[in-house]
Amino acid sequence: MTMDKAYDVVIIGGGPAGLTAGLYATRAGLKTLLIEKGVIGGQIANAELVENYPGFPDGISGFELGQLMHQQAMRYGLETIGAEVVALEPGGKTRLVRTSDGEYVARAVIIAGGSELSKLGIPREERLTGKGVSYCATCDGPLFKDKTVAVVGGGDAAITEALVLAKLCSKIFVIHRRNQLRASRILQERAFAEPRIEFIWDTVVDEIIGDERLEALKTRNVKTGEVSTLNVSAVFIYIGFSPNTGYLKGLVPLDSAGLVITNERMETTTPGIFACGDIRHNSAKQAITAAGDGATAAMATERFVREQG
Amino acid sequence: MAKPFDVSDDKFDEEVLRANSPVLVDFWAPWCGPCQPMGAIVKELADEYGDRMKFAKLNVDGNPKIASKYGIQGIPTLLVFKDGKPMRQIIGLRPKAELKKELDQLLG
Ligand SMILES: Cc1cc2nc3c(=O)[nH]c(=O)nc-3n(C[C@H](O)[C@H](O)[C@H](O)COP(=O)(O)OP(=O)(O)OC[C@H]3O[C@@H](n4cnc5c(N)ncnc54)[C@H](O)[C@@H]3O)c2cc1C
Numbered sequence: 001m002t003m004d005k006a007y008d009v010v011i012i013g014g015g016p017a018g019l020t021a022g023l024y025a026t027r028a029g030l031k032t033l034l035i036e037k038g039v040i041g042g043q044i045a046n047a048e049l050v051e052n053y054p055g056f057p058d059g060i061s062g063f064e065l066g067q068l069m070h071q072q073a074m075r076y077g078l079e080t081i082g083a084e085v086v087a088l089e090p091g092g093k094t095r096l097v098r099t100s101d102g103e104y105v106a107r108a109v110i111i112a113g114g115s116e117l118s119k120l121g122i123p124r125e126e127r128l129t130g131k132g133v134s135y136c137a138t139c140d141g142p143l144f145k146d147k148t149v150a151v152v153g154g155g156d157a158a159i160t161e162a163l164v165l166a167k168l169c170s171k172i173f174v175i176h177r178r179n180q181l182r183a184s185r186i187l188q189e190r191a192f193a194e195p196r197i198e199f200i201w202d203t204v205v206d207e208i209i210g211d212e213r214l215e216a217l218k219t220r221n222v223k224t225g226e227v228s229t230l231n232v233s234a235v236f237i238y239i240g241f242s243p244n245t246g247y248l249k250g251l252v253p254l255d256s257a258g259l260v261i262t263n264e265r266m267e268t269t270t271p272g273i274f275a276c277g278d279i280r281h282n283s284a285k286q287a288i289t290a291a292g293d294g295a296t297a298a299m300a301t302e303r304f305v306r307e308q309g
Numbered sequence: 310m311a312k313p314f315d316v317s318d319d320k321f322d323e324e325v326l327r328a329n330s331p332v333l334v335d336f337w338a339p340w341c342g343p344c345q346p347m348g349a350i351v352k353e354l355a356d357e358y359g360d361r362m363k364f365a366k367l368n369v370d371g372n373p374k375i376a377s378k379y380g381i382q383g384i385p386t387l388l389v390f391k392d393g394k395p396m397r398q399i400i401g402l403r404p405k406a407e408l409k410k411e412l413d414q415l416l417g
Contacts, residue, residue, distance in 0.1 A: 213380060213382060
């Protein structure tokens with residue numbers, strides 16, 4: 001193992017939590033590496049406009065917000081690589097981080113892997129992803145200009161994306177398994193006022209129909225049991241999130257949903273391993289709270305590293 | 310140092326389909342978050358594989374003909390053409406190591 005692969009802190013994930021942890025850790029003088037398998041910015045990079053991150057009164061594009069956070073942390077010496085962390089080994093003084101692109105040794109590890117949009121888990125969902133099945137309206141929405149599309153879900157993400165699509169598509173069906181939305185009031189009001197959005201309540205999607213591309217959805221009303229076919233060119237799926245914690249089982253305590261349990265200092269019960277952001281049990285799942293968690297985690301990490309000497 | 314070149318609907322036939330080496334086409338758009346890191350990876354691949362194949366970028370915003378001809382319904386999507394035919398399609402952002410494996414396989 002060469003010395004240049006040894007760090008004070010390795011941060012897993014480059015979303016708002018990991019980037020903020022990186023900013024605080026580097027400013028505290030810790031040699032810090034951030035490992036990101038996908039897009040810098042994490043989930044927020046998919047948000048067309050973020051209107052509730054303080055400091056940006058006119059809102060800011062999620063992609064840009066992620067880039068700015070990254071630039072800010074890099075000014076203080078944050079190193080970043082593009083790789084996926086596949087295993088983590090606790091240990092006495094140091095921890096080993098295995099990635100798709102080599103191994104790193106760290107005195108402390110901050111887990112900031114967030115969560116991923118959940119899949120419906122129905123036939124042809126995977127095969128038709130990118131062929132009408134999408135998890136990113138800002139990416140793929142413009143390819144369905146003036147077409148009829150569906151959004152599945154009723155939370156903030158679903159409604160935000162339905163509103164993005166309302167600017168592009170001729171008709172948007174929002175399919176939700178309950179008869180009211182979970183999304184914040186202001187988003188609900190905008191969606192109800194949007195004539196191109198039509199809600200289909202108490203309904204789930206059982207099947208995706210199409211060979212080469214999505215052609216229709218088979219839906220079922222959970223109250224009446226009535227089955228219908230809905231012809232759409234695309235479906236955007238926002239039914240919730242699954243945490244990226246598969247490789248952490250048995251290593252740090254997880255709740256029944258797979259989220260990491262920490263105390264208020266973002267410490268897990270495994271010494272030297274911290275967690276912050278959406279990946280944490282009971283997180284508020286917002287960019288600003290993830291960022292706050294990241295700062296707290298970095299401060300606790302600094303203390304841990306200094307105490308270890 | 311080989312670099313990806315921009316290709317348009319009009320030039321696609323000449324610059325991709327009739328090229329005398331395989332061409333990887335990166336379908337992207339400025340509004341798409343994951344297209345940015347994918348673009349950065351394609352740039353690095355062009356640098357490493359530029360002597361054996363070509364790398365092109367097609368902005369689907371403004372070049373709808375080719376995107377719809379090849380059924381592009383999600384971006385980023387990579388299509389690798391050989392002798393005018395699409396040989397391999399890769400949808401969504403992938404780690405660089407995985408893309409290198411694909412290219413190594415394709416180039417034999
Ligand atoms: C469409 C959409 C719109 C949203 N709009 C808003 C909004 O307006 N306001 C708001 O406050 N919040 C919004 N959110 C929520 C917000 O994006 C999240 O709360 C926030 O991004 C969480 O930050 P995080 O750093 O904890 O995790 P994430 O943003 O999920 O980042 C985690 C990162 O870790 C990486 N990662 C995971 N596992 C590994 C691994 N093993 N190896 C390497 N890397 C890994 C992932 O690739 C990811 O990039 C929105 C979310 C979505 C999807």
